[in-house]
Amino acid sequence: MQESEIWITRIFNDHFAGFANSILGIVGIHSKRPWTDSMVMQLLVALLLMVTFAILRMRLSADRPGKLQQTFELVYEFVQGQAQDQIGDAAKRYLSFFGTIFLFILACNLIGLIPCFSSPTKDYAVTCGCALATFAYYHLMGIVANGWRYPLQFAGPMWWLAPLMIPIETISHLARVLSLTVRLYANMFAGEQVTLVFLNLTYLVAPVIFMGLHVFVGVIQAYIFMLLAMAYVGGAVAHEH
């Protein structure tokens, strides 16, 4: 696969390569051009989100909400409604993770459609990071909510089923990480490849239709990632709570 860089990555590699190599040197990786497209674009998306929320925070007002506040109130109510469907009334303490993962993945998916930018989520490392973060989060929340009785739910409904249930449950939990990773990665990667193929065949109009489909797919996949994260947290937390 060819290693072409977008303009931001070239700027980062020209000026900040030493900084990245010093961090990568901790795990023993050295490279001439250490910044990848997905790494730079992830930082850009995080920066954009933080700037948006900083502006939102400055303009919060109970009497005369502006358009930005109303938009994010819609997003907040949407996330809260979905979380209450999946988890129940204890959903409020997990909303920060769900909202963040939804907005981050949504922004990552959509920023690839702007010319001269690329989606971080079409790199499997990025989606694997999101999936591992979700995995760690729902296990951690399960331990926080249920204490040290949390691993007992892997043993199944009856104690003598445990030697059969524990491997099945372990594999199923690991398969959750795999499916979260591959679903998001395959959707974004395949969408981009299909657009590129049609760009190769017909130069003007047909790729636009596929980019429209890519917008739709990006929104749906971000929503599904958040929904599955909620379902996993609900399953981990709701056990004999």
Next chain:
Amino acid sequence: MTKKMLLVVAIMLIAASALSAQTRDQPFAGGHWVAISAAFGMAIASGLCGLGQAKAVASAVEGIARNPGAAKAIQLAMLIGLAFIESLALYTLLIVFVFAK
């Protein structure tokens, strides 16, 4: 009856783990067969996922026809179901793109 089945399954699993421990010193020499098998795999995956999505959409449309008031909820459930089924076809497309140079 079930104890014998469990014994057979256990023996098969042990045999599988022993048989799979072969040396892999030759590189992946698929050649032209990769393209053919990728095409067939993708065709089968797309066809079956098309059938699955057709069933999902058919039940959703019938549900909306019976109960037009629940149209939004049914539409949301249909979209979620379609996205899950779509991902299954995309897993196969991923293999095509990873193995086809």
